[in-house]
Amino acid sequence: MRYYITIPIVALIAIFQATISPEFRLFGVNPDLTLVVTIVWVLIRGEQEGVLAALIGGAAVAALSGGPRLLIIASFVACNLLVGYAYRHLPRMAGIIPYLAIVVSTLLVKIVLIFWLSTTTDLLYLRGLVVQKVLPALLYNLVLMVVIYNLADRIDRRLGPPTVEWQ
């Protein structure tokens, strides 16, 4: 896909996440739509496009967040590199990698941000954060992954370049 399509799509999704996603609260949390979409991107369109999507998604989320910007962008890119590497080197696990990827990525992003939080304050109720934010986000993102990955895969099969297969 052309880069000039990737950039507005991912940026729009980040704005959607910051603006309207509170209307779609589930398990007490908002959907991490940008993270899910960037992970789907790397799984479907490969590492090069995936990392670009992660960079744009991370930058857009960071711009809309009050948190540490560089850390947010870095965590997004790291997640995508990790997922891309796993997808390339573990072909036998291709079926479960999307779901494993979102669980690991959600955990990674949240842990990085909570770690940052712990360096800025001595008041942190970790169990509360894990129960109220991290676990519900894991579950919600997993549900989103099932929907978005399968939908995006179908769209890509129809619109994307034909795949070469052994006869």
Add this chain to the structure above:
Amino acid sequence: MKESRGRVITLIAILAIVLVWLVLDSLAPSNPIRTTVSRIVSPVQYAIHWLGTPFRAMADSFKSVQALCDENEALREENSSLRNQIIILQEAQLENEFLRKQLAFKDTVPSYRLLSAEVIGRDPSEIFQYLIIDRGSEDGVRVKMPVITADGLVGRISEVGPVTSRVMLLTDASSSVSTLIQRSRATGMTQGYPGRGLMMRYIAQTDSVKERDLVLTSGLGGAFPPKLVVGQVVEVRQLDVAMFQEALVIPAVNFTSLENVMVVISFEEQPVEPQPTPEGP
């Protein structure tokens, strides 16, 4: 030749019968020709009428089904329109109630210069507690200005753009407000406590703090106006070995459902300007 003569005779005969019928009909309403014709035609008419009844009923039902469909469609549209109107009215009512509440609040703090703002976004990470509002530097918003609702303190402006601003909520880890307990006037510092809500810290051991005590801004430091509701104490932590007491506080404002807020542009006492006296001639 014979054939054409026969046709002429038949024509003349028919004309004669029609003529006689017309003359008789004009002379008397009931005449033998009309009676005879009626006797012959009426059974046929009945038969045709009887045979046509189901077709007519079918045609009528088709017409009525079509009319019902049209009516149904019109009613659906009307229903949809009325439902939309109800939703709009309900929204207007809620907005009205909110504005009334704000207006009542404004009346209680006449010295505040307030600016209404709409919440247009939230922090996408959810680990950090921020809001984005639709007012920026062009509207006079500046960094560190307090943000409130009629329910109490929301937070403070942390970043200002030309048309939008970011509000750091009280519950953010970096938030810290000088507060006091309404009942005992015990002072402390209320900080964001990620995962729990708020924590009022540095309360002297000798001061009295109880559950359900109301926590208000103290106004110390001048960052926030005094006497704004911050929250309510739900748990007191007092250790003999500790220098201070701590109190867990639930915020007075429900941050997840915030739609409108007010930015406190200034909260100093406004000097009352003397009214100009009318000058005599």
